[in-house]
Amino acid sequence: MSEATDTTPGWLSREELDAARDRMPILYVDAVPVRVDDTGTVTHVGLLLRVGEDGTISRALVSGRVLYHERIRDALLRHLEKDLGPMALPRIPTSPQPFTIAEYFPTPGITPYHDPRQHAVSLAYVVPVAGDCRPRQDALDLVWFTPEEAAGPDVQQEMTGGHGVLLRQALAHVGRLP
Amino acid sequence: MSEATDTTPGWLSREELDAARDRMPILYVDAVPVRVDDTGTVTHVGLLLRVGEDGTISRALVSGRVLYHERIRDALLRHLEKDLGPMALPRIPTSPQPFTIAEYFPTPGITPYHDPRQHAVSLAYVVPVAGDCRPRQDALDLVWFTPEEAAGPDVQQEMTGGHGVLLRQALAHVGRLP
Amino acid sequence: MSEATDTTPGWLSREELDAARDRMPILYVDAVPVRVDDTGTVTHVGLLLRVGEDGTISRALVSGRVLYHERIRDALLRHLEKDLGPMALPRIPTSPQPFTIAEYFPTPGITPYHDPRQHAVSLAYVVPVAGDCRPRQDALDLVWFTPEEAAGPDVQQEMTGGHGVLLRQALAHVGRLP
Amino acid sequence: MSEATDTTPGWLSREELDAARDRMPILYVDAVPVRVDDTGTVTHVGLLLRVGEDGTISRALVSGRVLYHERIRDALLRHLEKDLGPMALPRIPTSPQPFTIAEYFPTPGITPYHDPRQHAVSLAYVVPVAGDCRPRQDALDLVWFTPEEAAGPDVQQEMTGGHGVLLRQALAHVGRLP
Numbered sequence: 001m002s003e004a005t006d007t008t009p010g011w012l013s014r015e016e017l018d019a020a021r022d023r024m025p026i027l028y029v030d031a032v033p034v035r036v037d038d039t040g041t042v043t044h045v046g047l048l049l050r051v052g053e054d055g056t057i058s059r060a061l062v063s064g065r066v067l068y069h070e071r072i073r074d075a076l077l078r079h080l081e082k083d084l085g086p087m088a089l090p091r092i093p094t095s096p097q098p099f100t101i102a103e104y105f106p107t108p109g110i111t112p113y114h115d116p117r118q119h120a121v122s123l124a125y126v127v128p129v130a131g132d133c134r135p136r137q138d139a140l141d142l143v144w145f146t147p148e149e150a151a152g153p154d155v156q157q158e159m160t161g162g163h164g165v166l167l168r169q170a171l172a173h174v175g176r177l178p
Numbered sequence: 179m180s181e182a183t184d185t186t187p188g189w190l191s192r193e194e195l196d197a198a199r200d201r202m203p204i205l206y207v208d209a210v211p212v213r214v215d216d217t218g219t220v221t222h223v224g225l226l227l228r229v230g231e232d233g234t235i236s237r238a239l240v241s242g243r244v245l246y247h248e249r250i251r252d253a254l255l256r257h258l259e260k261d262l263g264p265m266a267l268p269r270i271p272t273s274p275q276p277f278t279i280a281e282y283f284p285t286p287g288i289t290p291y292h293d294p295r296q297h298a299v300s301l302a303y304v305v306p307v308a309g310d311c312r313p314r315q316d317a318l319d320l321v322w323f324t325p326e327e328a329a330g331p332d333v334q335q336e337m338t339g340g341h342g343v344l345l346r347q348a349l350a351h352v353g354r355l356p
Numbered sequence: 357m358s359e360a361t362d363t364t365p366g367w368l369s370r371e372e373l374d375a376a377r378d379r380m381p382i383l384y385v386d387a388v389p390v391r392v393d394d395t396g397t398v399t400h401v402g403l404l405l406r407v408g409e410d411g412t413i414s415r416a417l418v419s420g421r422v423l424y425h426e427r428i429r430d431a432l433l434r435h436l437e438k439d440l441g442p443m444a445l446p447r448i449p450t451s452p453q454p455f456t457i458a459e460y461f462p463t464p465g466i467t468p469y470h471d472p473r474q475h476a477v478s479l480a481y482v483v484p485v486a487g488d489c490r491p492r493q494d495a496l497d498l499v500w501f502t503p504e505e506a507a508g509p510d511v512q513q514e515m516t517g518g519h520g521v522l523l524r525q526a527l528a529h530v531g532r533l534p
Numbered sequence: 535m536s537e538a539t540d541t542t543p544g545w546l547s548r549e550e551l552d553a554a555r556d557r558m559p560i561l562y563v564d565a566v567p568v569r570v571d572d573t574g575t576v577t578h579v580g581l582l583l584r585v586g587e588d589g590t591i592s593r594a595l596v597s598g599r600v601l602y603h604e605r606i607r608d609a610l611l612r613h614l615e616k617d618l619g620p621m622a623l624p625r626i627p628t629s630p631q632p633f634t635i636a637e638y639f640p641t642p643g644i645t646p647y648h649d650p651r652q653h654a655v656s657l658a659y660v661v662p663v664a665g666d667c668r669p670r671q672d673a674l675d676l677v678w679f680t681p682e683e684a685a686g687p688d689v690q691q692e693m694t695g696g697h698g699v700l701l702r703q704a705l706a707h708v709g710r711l712p
Contacts, residue, residue, distance in 0.1 A: 024602050027559045027655055039251035040270030068558050068653055071637060071645070073217035091269060092218030094304050094352045096637075099273070100531060101630040101657060103605060111605070112531070119602055121561055123635060126272050165533060172528030174272045175456060175468070177521060202424050203383045205477055246380050246475055249459060249467070274459075278709060279452040279479060281427060289427070290709070297424055299383055301457060343711060350706030353634060353646070355699060395607035396626030429573035447625060448574030450660050450708045451633070482628050530628045 028122035029075050030102055030163075031062040032170040033084060035144060036128045042174045044144040045167065046133065047155070048083060051140060059143075059158045061166065063122065072096055072123060080127060084142065089131030098123040099173040102166050113162030126170050147176040206300035207253050208280055208341075209240040210348040211262060213322060214306045220352045222322040223345065224311065225333070226261060229318060237321075237336045239344065241300065250274055250301060258305060262320065267309030276301040277351040280344050291340030304348050325354040384478035385431050386458055386519075387418040388526040389440060391500060392484045398530045400500040401523065402489065403511070404439060407496060415499075415514045417522065419478065428452055428479060436483060440498065445487030454479040455529040458522050469518030482526050503532040562656035563609050564636055564697075565596040566704040567618060569678060570662045576708045578678040579701065580667065581689070582617060585674060593677075593692045595700065597656065606630055606657060614661060618676060623665030632657040633707040636700050647696030660704050681710040 033046035047059040064079040066072060073092050080090040102122040104115035113122075135142045149155055151171055156164040171177045211224035225237040242257040244250060251270050258268040280300040282293035291300075313320045327333055329349055334342040349355045389402035403415040420435040422428060429448050436446040458478040460471035469478075491498045505511055507527055512520040527533045567580035581593040598613040600606060607626050614624040636656040638649035647656075669676045683689055685705055690698040705711045 025561045025600050025604075027561055034272060036270075036272055038270075039249070039255055040272050041251060042272050066559050066655065069639065069641070070559075071217070072635060072655070073219060077217055091306070092214075092216075094212060094214055094218050094220050094306060095277070096353050096635040097351065097631065097633065098635070099631065100529075101606060101632070103630075105603065107603070112533075121600065121606070128269070128272060168533055169528040169531075172525040172533065173275065173456075175274045175525075177468075177524055177528065203422050203426075205381045205383055244381050244477065247461065247463070248381075250457060250477070274457040275453065275455065276457070277453065278707075279428060279454070281452075283425065285425070290711075299422065299428070346711055347706040347709075350703040350711065351634075353703075355646075355702055355706065390628060392626075392628055394626070395605070395611055396628050397607060398628050427573070429575060433573055447662070448570075448572070450568060450570055450574050450576050450662060452709045453707065455629070484625070484628060529631065531630050 025119045025121045027066040028063060028102075028104075028120045029066060029072060029079060030122045030124040030166060031076055031080055031090075031127045032124070032167060033062060033080070033088075033090070033127055033129045033133070033142075034174070040128075042126070042147060042171075042176050044146060045150040045171070046084070046129065046142050046144050047150070047159075047167075048135060049141040049143060057158060058160050059155060059163075060160075061163050062127075063163075076125060076127065080129070083135060084129060085132070085134035085136055087132040087134065088129045091128045091130065093125055093127065098125055100124050100166070100169050102162065104161065111162070112165040115161055124166060124170065126174055147171050148178045151178050203297045203299045205244040206241060206280075206282075206298045207244060207250060207257060208300045208302040208344060209254055209258055209268075209305045210302070210345060211240060211258065211266075211268070211305055211307045211311070211320075212352070218306075220304070220325060220349075220354050222324060223328040223349070224262075224307065224320050224322050225328070225337075225345075226313060227319040227321060235336060236338050237333060237341075238338075239341050240305075241341075254303060254305065258307070261313060262307060263310070263312035263314055265310040265312065266307045269306045269308065271303055271305065276303055278302050278344070278347050280340065282339065289340070290343040293339055302344055302348065304352055325349050326356045329356050381475045381477045383422040384419060384458075384460075384476045385422060385428060385435060386478045386480040386522060387432055387436055387446075387483045388480070388523060389418060389436070389444075389446070389483055389485045389489070389498075390530070396484075398482070398503060398527075398532050400502060401506040401527070402440075402485065402498050402500050403506070403515075403523075404491060405497040405499060413514060414516050415511060415519075416516075417519050418483075419519075432481060432483065436485070439491060440485060441488070441490035441492055443488040443490065444485045447484045447486065449481055449483065454481055456480050456522070456525050458518065460517065467518070468521040471517055480522060480526070482530055503527050504534045507534050559653045559655045561600040562597060562636075562638075562654045563600060563606060563613060564656045564658040564700060565610055565614055565624075565661045566658070566701060567596060567614070567622075567624070567661055567663045567667070567676075568708070574662075576660070576681060576705075576710050578680060579684040579705070580618075580663065580676050580678050581684070581693075581701075582669060583675040583677060591692060592694050593689060593697075594694075595697050596661075597697075610659060610661065614663070617669060618663060619666070619668035619670055621666040621668065622663045625662045625664065627659055627661065632659055634658050634700070634703050636696065638695065645696070646699040649695055658700060658704070660708055681705050682712045685712050 035044040104120040213222040282298040391400040460476040569578040638654040
């Protein structure tokens, strides 16, 4: 999950966040960007391509922290614009009900999700994006996959921390699990 | 709920539908048309204004039957275009999961919903519409209300058959119940 | 999906049902019976073992029609008691919101679900059962599988008509998709 | 929302929690305890009776923080047992999908929910309780109300911080909004 928000002026410093992370669950949002047709059917899923510090390639969902005094909706919009660019035109869901809750534990195996840095609890949403996506920041690229490709072994093994499971849960929710 | 679809060539005749209605639940969709802001917050709810055979005024949601061999998504799109016009640009939800199921019984009082003609079971969805709405067919007009107005006594008493409750359930689902 | 309800006195005759099936979608419920621990975590999924007319073995969810003037809740309870016996103690969900809608088309490939006899639209629920299950009627046996087993290739290939996909959607909904 | 968990040994001290509260959203769970009949229909809602420091009476849902390295399910169970006693036999939902997210802001009016102490984000669930409820700790009593009573003006005006709205959202979700 992205750390880009940690440098936002006025919020937690890196040291303060590190301290809090040892003590309490940190609230996140996960967004699964999708392309839809006129009937709302999901035709493609967008995954960010990232290069880790050790050079490994991974694919990831849009993800990030919710800030103090920030609404979930605003956090979703902020992270989507940060990762997909200002012309992505994301359609934030009308309902705050997430399709699932992803509990990232620092200890692997307690849930399907894992984050070695912290205990993060993420509200997960499927978000149609209608516009032009231009990845920014630490993302190299955004690639659109069909539901079949996204749930397939090639893409799944490039996703870490449980994002592969979360992606398949999203596909199940929209009726597109192969 | 609209009967406009009953005359679609190739489907049930009026007599056949009447016969089936006495024997089995009829599948419907209900759509709550909404206007949203950039963060997906519902700002307005669209209600159809109808004049009954006895001259009474009522306000209604978009509603209608699902046809044989028709997907739920296609039924939603068809009824929204029928009632709101071809330029309404409805954003059909990505997930087939309805926010609730409305069970219209011919006998009042069994559920909050009532339809004297039949036992109808309706899958209910909130649908953002981004375009220009021009009511057609038997609807006189489409009026946009704030959530507060829509849940208020004036509008609620103009809704029949349980549509008032269903509208408030939709507002609850999107976090806008006053 | 079971036809056992078709012989209930007072409802559609076989001939009438056959006629209606050619003309309109038939309303069904699907139930995924599960065992849960004290925290609500699904530990096992119950699948019915059926022997087809041609001797083939298949595994199936609890499934059946909703009758005229019958509530969804009552249909769920009736089919669960019919298939699992009177001591199963199913805990029908508090909310009528299904985890998904399964659209069984007579034509394969339109959706992941298929029923050669009819166009059936099914409201799908996960239902914890706390009691003693004794399959009745045309079911040979009820077998409990872990989520990993249920989503695995051996069980999945014994499920037909899209029940394998629906089962994995249920597992995704409860956070147990492997 | 209850502060009882803050004294749990090994977790945040009061001072540390106070510091964190000024900087980041705190994760909570809200539970609406209900009684159900055999078909899962909600017949009653349980509300805690509390006496504030200034002697005012208020009614509240079961509510509290999620601790570091604690699953949502375990937090729900812990708070329900804390507030309703060890014999309440709560049936924690199978799905982690909450019926809504309640965003309690320290500034009133941004959302329907308000908590002057902090920015709390709460995952809200309806939880059937089958056993004997004996309120403990700071709750004076637990009173069961019908859905009509719970949504009525007398009870609603005794609920603070948006719990009245959240309760009506829960009733809408289970199909029992009057």
